[in-house]
Amino acid sequence: TARTGTEIDKNIIWKKVHLRGFSSSNLKDYTKMFFKDEGCQTLVLNQLEANPNLSSLCSVPLFCWIIFKCFEHFHSAFDSHELPDFTVTLTDIFLLMTEVRLNHIQKTNLLKKNNRSQEETYRSNKEKLFALSKIAYLGMQKSLFVFEQEEVLSDLLEQDLHLGFLKTVPNYEGTVDQSCYEFLHLTLQSFFTAFYLVTDEKVGARDLLQFFAECSMQDTTLSSCLPLSWSKNYHPTGGDPFRNKEHFHFTNLFLCGLLNKARQELLRHLIPLSTIRKKRKILLAYFFESMKSHLKGLSRARLKEYN
Secondary structure, three states: OOOOOOOOOHHHOOOOOOOOOOOHHHHHHHHHHHOOOHHHHHHHHHHHHHOHHHHHHOOOHHHHHHHHHHHHHHHHHHOOOOOOOOOOOHHHHHHHHHHHHHHHOOOOOOOOOOOOOHHHHHHHOHHHHHHHHHHHHHHHHOOOOOEEHHHHHOOOOHHHHHHOOEEEEOOOOOOOOOOEEEEOOHHHHHHHHHHHHHHOOOOOHHHHOHHHHHOOOOOOOHHHHOOOHHHOOOOOOOOOOOOOOHHHHHHHHHHHHHOOHHHHHHHOOOOOHHHHHHHHHHHHHHHHHHHHHHHHOOOOOOOHHHO
16 A cells, blocks of 8 residues: 555565655656557646646656546547646645545445535535644744644644645654654645635734745845735744745745635635635735836836837
């Protein structure tokens, strides 16, 4: 088995191996195995080559399978190598992956198809989702990606570790009786962080936009890249220009994706609709003010015909 958290009797195990994921050559081989049509193979490989973020996700076999199933659906539904009129975003993929994992733990007859809607799946598991998102958020604030067992179990029930969102990692402090955990992929922690920002009703404007400041390459205050009245006294944590801030960038992308109007039908089953609209309004105000500030800072050409 390759499922995270699956317990197997040690008496029947001969050897344990660590799954390293797909390399570039492995990914090409798997693409040829998954898609029998050569034209479809070429299309998928071109898409992955053009999108390094998507290609990175495909190094995890579970994510790769989900992404390929999406491509397979497009190919069968539209019977064309052209992309359809609508688009599928990373937010769509992560929402689908979360739904699949939540449905996987349901004790249903294997011969019966699960007919639960996405909204029903999320609503019935919202406490689990809230707990996971809180863990992700508290870690993201500190750029922390490995969690002690007590940190995880303070919010999440032990049986929920089998959902597969968290995986065990070696404890480098030498503690034998406790495990450490990390999210299956860094982008998954970013997704749940954004989920927390959207679904926690206590999150205000300041906290909602905090990671936009962290994405600035310069050591500036939030007011320089977020020219809003409530941010004048806020300073981003850390000032190391070599610090990898990709996790903040993905968090912001997922935040935008979750606050998109297309997600309103799903999220209204988790939080009041008024809260969703309020947070979307804050995000739009940030983009508007940032763009206005950026345009004011651009140099203007001194041409007579345009004066």
